Amino acid sequence: MSLLWFSPRVYVKANRPGIRHGVSHIEGAAEELMAWDTKGPKWTKAVQSCVDAFKGRVPPQEVREVFEAAAKEASVYLSPG
Template sequence: MTTLWFVPPVFVKIETDGGRHGCNNAMAALEQLKRWARRGPRWHKAWTLCLSALEGDPIDRHVVRKAFVAAAKEAEMYLSPE
């Protein structure tokens, strides 16, 4: 399993308590995606890219991060960095 790091981290809401979580790699992003109730086309794209990256496919980290940000915005889970 390959770790694909995000710089800077992507901050998202935590649905259960309204807190915030900084995702700094594809595994953390995948864990957050699992928890979201709203799953649109951008969610599916981010899910696929995160899985592919973790399987070792040669995917640029910026592409995965950008897809995760788009999914977070689509699901209204994105929080701007402090």
């Protein structure tokens, strides 16, 4: 399966302090979501969006938007700059 890319990247906190992780595709977003401790309503929507994108039901850019919202909800979002 080829990667389903989106742009711009969504930056989130990595497991190591001081490290940023830039997510730019659906597979990376799904991996990040599964690793988070905080799993609220926006997390649930982001996971479902990833599944839907894998099935060709939603475009990658839509997943990016809900992934960013979930990252903010989980307090792992980092600004791009």
